[in-house]
Amino acid sequence: MFSKVKDFFSRHRRKFIVTGVVVGGSYFAYRYAMRKLIEFQEKQTRDFLEQTRRTQHYESTERTCNQVIVGLSSKMFDEIIKLLNSEAIMEQLRNNPDNKVELWNELKVLSLTRLTVFIYASSMLTITLRTQVNVLGGYLFKDNAKVGQQPSVTEDVREKYLSLIQHFLESGIEDLVEFIKKQVAEVMSGHELVQPITISDIEQIFWSIQMGVNSDIKNDPNSKMSKYVLPKELQESTPTLQQMFNETLDLLESEEVVALSSNNICRGFSIAVDNIAEYLDGSTGPKIQEVNANEVVDVTKQLLNINRIELPLVKLIPILLGITTKGMNSAEKPQNLATSLTTFYMVNDKIKTLGANIYESFST
Numbered sequence: 174m175f176s177k178v179k180d181f182f183s184r185h186r187r188k189f190i191v192t193g194v195v196v197g198g199s200y201f202a203y204r205y206a207m208r209k210l211i212e213f214q215e216k217q218t219r220d221f222l223e224q225t226r227r228t229q230h231y232e233s234t235e236r237t238c239n240q241v242i243v244g245l246s247s248k249m250f251d252e253i254i255k256l257l258n259s260e261a262i263m264e265q266l267r268n269n270p271d272n273k274v275e276l277w278n279e280l281k282v283l284s285l286t287r288l289t290v291f292i293y294a295s296s297m298l299t300i301t302l303r304t305q306v307n308v309l310g311g312y313l314f315k316d317n318a319k320v321g322q323q324p325s326v327t328e329d330v331r332e333k334y335l336s337l338i339q340h341f342l343e344s345g346i347e348d349l350v351e352f353i354k355k356q357v358a359e360v361m362s363g364h365e366l367v368q369p370i371t372i373s374d375i376e377q378i379f380w381s382i383q384m385g386v387n388s389d390i391k392n393d394p395n396s397k398m399s400k401y402v403l404p405k406e407l408q409e410s411t412p413t414l415q416q417m418f419n420e421t422l423d424l425l426e427s428e429e430v431v432a433l434s435s436n437n438i439c440r441g442f443s444i445a446v447d448n449i450a451e452y453l454d455g456s457t458g459p460k461i462q463e464v465n466a467n468e469v470v471d472v473t474k475q476l477l478n479i480n481r482i483e484l485p486l487v488k489l490i491p492i493l494l495g496i497t498t499k500g501m502n503s504a505e506k507p508q509n510l511a512t513s514l515t516t517f518y519m520v521n522d523k524i525k526t527l528g529a530n531i532y533e534s535f536s537t
């Protein structure tokens with residue numbers, strides 16, 4: 174563009190000198206406009222380059238984030254399974270003790286707690302990591318753009334900031350388990366072991382658990398997420414680290430994140446219902462065929478049957494334990510619940526958008 178303009182001027186120089194005298198005013202006005210246009214274009218190019226660099230940096234931030242999510246989720250599920258281990262009770266039940274009913278009631282609460290914690294914890298971990306990695310990414314990008322200045326986010330700050338999430342794995346998970354267990358026990362106290370249960374009853378129970386959890390304003394993991402995932406305060410800090418910590422707390426308690434969390438939890442329970450339905454379908458398959466021995470069982474009928482299936486609550490317990498017995502394992506087919514949940518939250522567009530918005534506002 175620039176050379177073309179120069180070309181044009183040198184080829185028509187004489188003409189311009191002549192006419193320039195005549196229309197002097199407008200010639201200078203034209204030159205001024207031209208210079209402005211060139212400046213404008215140079216700025217556009219600079220902005221475009223910066224935008225590209227930012228996009229590239231953002232994309233590599235995203236990849237890092239996914240790796241961190243997969244690594245930490247796997248540790249987290251193992252921790253949940255350890256904290257809510259059913260083996261000891263199962264062992265006692267094998268000896269057919271007198272307190273069988275009491276033990277099954279314990280298992281009832283334990284199995285539902287484990288499922289509920291799977292759903293909450295994986296959503297909380299994903300949201301927190303997306304937030305942290307993008308806050309950090311934004312800060313790092315800004316540091317990079319400031320040529321010749323000391324970076325505000327040193328290696329040490331970076332490490333300390335990211336390791337804040339360790340709090341969740343070390344003690345936050347335990348607090349979450351305690352809290353959820355209390356809610357589940359309350360919801361389930363009215364449900365007898367022999368009570369017949371359908372899929373829609375299961376959905377109703379999941380709904381009641383969510384309502385119970387939501388109504389405890391002080392401990393609700395959707396609105397008070399940071400209480401579980403991050404330490405109360407920093408042990409040692411620099412002004413930058415303190416600022417990043419404060420901003421992360423603000424983000425995690427923002428309306429957007431609270432709405433996103435509760436939406437996530439609903440979706441998580443739906444994934445669990447699908448998982449349970451598959452089990453029910455498998456375990457009662459032969460029975461359906463007996464009933465319909467003389468009929469052609471088509472798919473629609475099977476779907477209708479799934480909704481009609483009824484089983485005593487006590488029979489649901491091994492299913493709940495079964496789908497929460499293993500942590501992350503992306504090699505396992507079909508995908509287990511822990512892997513389905515993590516994958517779902519990781520590729521969830523709404524969480525990605527949250528991350529992108531955070532990155533955008535912290536890098537400019």
Ligand SMILES: *[C@@H]1O[C@H](CO)[C@@H](O)[C@H](O)[C@H]1NC(C)=O
Nearest residue numbers: 412413415416417418419420
């Ligand atoms: C961070 O928050 C604490 C507590 O609200 C406040 O005392 C402190 O001044 C804040 N620091 C920064 C750097 O924003």
